[in-house]
Amino acid sequence: MRAIEADNLVVRVGGRRGRNAVNGLGLRLSRGVHGLLGPNGAGKTTLIRTLATVQRPTSGSLSLLGQPVGGGLRPVRRRLGYLPQHFGFYKRFKVREFVEYMAWLKEMPSRRIPGAVASSLERVGLADRADDPMKALSGGMVRRVGIAQAIVNTPDVLLLDEPTVGLDPAQRLRFRELVAELGEQSCVLISTHLVEDVAAACTDVVLVAEGSVVFQGTPADLVNAGTPEHVGDSPIERGYSALITTRSGGAW
Numbered sequence: 001m002r003a004i005e006a007d008n009l010v011v012r013v014g015g016r017r018g019r020n021a022v023n024g025l026g027l028r029l030s031r032g033v034h035g036l037l038g039p040n041g042a043g044k045t046t047l048i049r050t051l052a053t054v055q056r057p058t059s060g061s062l063s064l065l066g067q068p069v070g071g072g073l074r075p076v077r078r079r080l081g082y083l084p085q086h087f088g089f090y091k092r093f094k095v096r097e098f099v100e101y102m103a104w105l106k107e108m109p110s111r112r113i114p115g116a117v118a119s120s121l122e123r124v125g126l127a128d129r130a131d132d133p134m135k136a137l138s139g140g141m142v143r144r145v146g147i148a149q150a151i152v153n154t155p156d157v158l159l160l161d162e163p164t165v166g167l168d169p170a171q172r173l174r175f176r177e178l179v180a181e182l183g184e185q186s187c188v189l190i191s192t193h194l195v196e197d198v199a200a201a202c203t204d205v206v207l208v209a210e211g212s213v214v215f216q217g218t219p220a221d222l223v224n225a226g227t228p229e230h231v232g233d234s235p236i237e238r239g240y241s242a243l244i245t246t247r248s249g250g251a252w
């Protein structure tokens, strides 16, 4: 069974005068760590929000963990983890309370919550900050709490929108190790602008432009798409530029 299966998926945003941010997209993802790349406005956040079931598809088909999205979503939501680009919290929550609250929203059995919260905070290196108020944390630490709440229920599908923004170099390395561990059991999809993170952490790359998938392959395939003439500081960035430029005639 595939974790994520989308066919001809269309997601319209912005009401009647809006646009199709996702536009006829097809995608199949199983276990592993998948990097989601694409230029600004390509539709990455809209796609991740749709996969997280917070945004409704306009048309096309979408199945998560073998369940078509559209009917009862609660069983699927219990098995999802989602780090939005921006997430809100009550500033007076302590770190542990916030992650406990998210676990409760995911309908975890209450007897499992304390252990799961402790272990997810441990995995993001914040066990010693569990009793600090959220408002006392740095931006990078808040991002790590966001990762902890996303993994607290040991999700089968983990969706991370720009998870490494604000992380220092040591934490980015730790993050890469963590997602590699998680990808052994789950389907992890990471949206990022950091092509280097994809090269280091992902087994598979999905490139979107104008709301649809223009490339899916390994990081090595992406490297092979580039030539020394393409823009970028590394072979993988040049591969990315080659695929985006070919498609747009260089207008990005």
Ligand SMILES: Nc1ncnc2c1ncn2[C@@H]1O[C@H](COP(=O)(O)OP(=O)(O)OP(=O)(O)O)[C@@H](O)[C@H]1O
Binding pocket: 013, 014, 015, 018, 019, 020, 021, 038, 039, 040, 041, 042, 043, 044, 045, 046, 047
């Ligand atoms: N609520 C909205 N109302 C109107 N337009 C929207 C809305 N949300 C997204 N869009 C538009 O849909 C398109 C896709 O946006 P989306 O945020 O999904 O792209 P993205 O690939 O995540 O971009 P970025 O890399 O800049 O974060 C953009 O043109 C954006 O302006």
